[in-house]
Amino acid sequence: MREYKLLFAGPMGAGKTTAIAAISDAAPVRTEAVNSDRVQHSKELTTVGFDYGEIALDGGDRLRLYGMPGQDRFDFMWKVASEGALGVVLLSDNSRPEPLKDLALYVESFRAMAERGAMVIGIGRLGSGHTSVESYTAWLAGQGLSLPVFTVDVRRRDDVLLLLDALLYQIEAARLLADTPHA
Amino acid sequence: MSAQVPKARKITCIGFDWRAEVSLKETLALLRGKTREAWQYSDELTADVVVYETHNVLAQAMVRRSAAENTGRVFFPSSSEDDSVLTLRYPFGASRLVACLDSASLQLQGRVPATEQAEAPSLCQRLDDALRAPGTLAVSIRAGDQQGWLRLPERELHWSQPLGVDEIAGLLSGEVEVEALGPTEGAALRRLEAAARHPAPAEGLLWAIGIARSKGSLLPRLDIARPCRLRRWPDFGAIGRRSLDIRCASLLTQRELAPSHLAMMAGIPLGVLGNFLNACALVGVLEPGKALPAAAPAPQAHALPQESGLGSVLRRIRTALAIGQ
Numbered sequence: 001m002r003e004y005k006l007l008f009a010g011p012m013g014a015g016k017t018t019a020i021a022a023i024s025d026a027a028p029v030r031t032e033a034v035n036s037d038r039v040q041h042s043k044e045l046t047t048v049g050f051d052y053g054e055i056a057l058d059g060g061d062r063l064r065l066y067g068m069p070g071q072d073r074f075d076f077m078w079k080v081a082s083e084g085a086l087g088v089v090l091l092s093d094n095s096r097p098e099p100l101k102d103l104a105l106y107v108e109s110f111r112a113m114a115e116r117g118a119m120v121i122g123i124g125r126l127g128s129g130h131t132s133v134e135s136y137t138a139w140l141a142g143q144g145l146s147l148p149v150f151t152v153d154v155r156r157r158d159d160v161l162l163l164l165d166a167l168l169y170q171i172e173a174a175r176l177l178a179d180t181p182h183a
Numbered sequence: 184m185s186a187q188v189p190k191a192r193k194i195t196c197i198g199f200d201w202r203a204e205v206s207l208k209e210t211l212a213l214l215r216g217k218t219r220e221a222w223q224y225s226d227e228l229t230a231d232v233v234v235y236e237t238h239n240v241l242a243q244a245m246v247r248r249s250a251a252e253n254t255g256r257v258f259f260p261s262s263s264e265d266d267s268v269l270t271l272r273y274p275f276g277a278s279r280l281v282a283c284l285d286s287a288s289l290q291l292q293g294r295v296p297a298t299e300q301a302e303a304p305s306l307c308q309r310l311d312d313a314l315r316a317p318g319t320l321a322v323s324i325r326a327g328d329q330q331g332w333l334r335l336p337e338r339e340l341h342w343s344q345p346l347g348v349d350e351i352a353g354l355l356s357g358e359v360e361v362e363a364l365g366p367t368e369g370a371a372l373r374r375l376e377a378a379a380r381h382p383a384p385a386e387g388l389l390w391a392i393g394i395a396r397s398k399g400s401l402l403p404r405l406d407i408a409r410p411c412r413l414r415r416w417p418d419f420g421a422i423g424r425r426s427l428d429i430r431c432a433s434l435l436t437q438r439e440l441a442p443s444h445l446a447m448m449a450g451i452p453l454g455v456l457g458n459f460l461n462a463c464a465l466v467g468v469l470e471p472g473k474a475l476p477a478a479a480p481a482p483q484a485h486a487l488p489q490e491s492g493l494g495s496v497l498r499r500i501r502t503a504l505a506i507g508q
């Protein structure tokens with residue numbers, strides 16, 4: 001059996017648990033992980049929680065879905081989780097005070113995935129904030145990134161599927177283009 | 184005396200994946216001579232017969248509107264709880280399709296076909312021309328008793344009445360007048376501004392017009408051999424999308440490609456791709472690439488590669504979630 005993983009990241013309340021619940025075979029579970037990062041944390045062992053869900057694939061393989069905690073002090077968790085991940089869904093809560101600052105933090109944390117296109121951004125609660133979709137795409141363009149940015153409400157399963165559909169095509173397109181010489 | 188050549192009836196489908204479109208076209212070609220009347224596939228929502236995916240909101244609205252206006256057009260849903268309703272589900276079986284078309288022929292008898300000159304430019308093209316005409320300050324859009332205006336350069340859209348999905352469906356299947364207004368039409372501009380006060384997202388309407396009102400032809404300003412790219416993703420969270428739109432956007436945001444090349448890489452016929460490109464152009468996200476026009480690469484150069492390990496994983500995830508198949 002082989003295992004693959006997808007990450008869901010974003011600030012608290014952005015909808016990570018909701019999105020995972022929409023597509024996971026079973027209700028997501030909250031799991032504790034041991035923090036063994038001695039440099040960043042004074043206590044040798046602390047625990048952090050993350051959401052976990054999974055999807056069974058044909059052939060007996062498994063897709064693991066991780067909802068990564070939002071606080072930046074858990075940055076080390078992201079690094080561990082990113083290793084070998086297929087891609088990441090970033091969820092933004094546009095009603096927060098500085099959504100573009102949140103975006104910057106997550107893009108930085110998952111820079112490698114952003115650069116190979118394996119990232120999509122879902123903006124929730126668009127109308128409850130003052131940041132426009134164009135501001136997100138303009139900020140990304142300033143970073144040399146052209147990633148899918150969609151307004152979503154992840155309480156609708158179809159919106160979660162849109163994010164995954166785009167993420168899978170992003171990964172596929174990057175692979176296809178890597179094999180294709182420039183015109 | 185001129186021989187009366189029977190004109191082919193038109194059929195279209197809404198809400199299905201592009202594979203269903205291609206399959207419908209191919210099945211129609213195979214059925215030539217086996218139906219009461221001749222049939223041809225059309226991209227226009229004004230076709231005599233519409234096959235629609237039952238859950239598609241736009242299609243539902245069109246069915247309601249057509250019934251209310253007594254247009255006599257015939258709709259076949261992909262499923263129905265009522266056993267007496269003829270349904271057409273993808274993959275379309277030949278004998279079921281014949282039964283549906285013949286039933287439609289009977290229902291359509293005596294109906295005056297929509298007068299539509301094939302030579303007239305598509306709504307997509309008229310709107311694109313108006314938006315790009317030098318000096319345009321706003322574009323007036325009139326459909327029935329709906330009056331709208333699209334102000335440039337912000338592309339803010341306002342209507343005289345709030346529009347629901349029914350009205351938008353009407354707009355997309357009926358007569359639409361488009362007019363570019365420049366600085367010399369100050370009075371008309373002021374009238375529009377006063378009449379149309381209900382803001383609506385422009386991107387969704389422009390996208391839908393590109394997809395549904397292109398008459399199956401690429402905008403004249405686009406060229407299948409000239410590389411182009413998307414400067415950003417359309418917001419598919421806010422506008423109706425098909426899986427093929429997402430697939431093509433992934434490629435065109437990551438690399439500039441000539442449409443002919445894109446069609447090959449995405450494995451999508453150019454005829455189907457044209458509407459996507461028109462919609463991107465109308466929304467304003469398509470821009471010319473920097474590379475010189477290239478001869479289309481030889482097909483074998485990019486024949487779909489053997490499925491790699493990653494390809495197989497992606498495909499199995501799609502299967503598990505039932506998306507984009």
Ligand SMILES: Nc1nc2c(ncn2[C@@H]2O[C@H](COP(=O)(O)OP(=O)(O)O)[C@@H](O)[C@H]2O)c(=O)[nH]1
Pocket residue numbers: 010011012013014015016017018019067123124125152153154155
């Ligand atoms: N309006 C709105 N509410 C949402 C959205 N996504 C999640 N919520 C709600 O926000 C709350 C927190 O969501 P949750 O999934 O627990 O966020 P998490 O902290 O990222 O895991 C729940 O009550 C959700 O129903 C969204 O896109 N729009």
Ligand SMILES: [Mg+2]
Pocket residue numbers: 013016017018051067
């Ligand atoms: Mg949570």
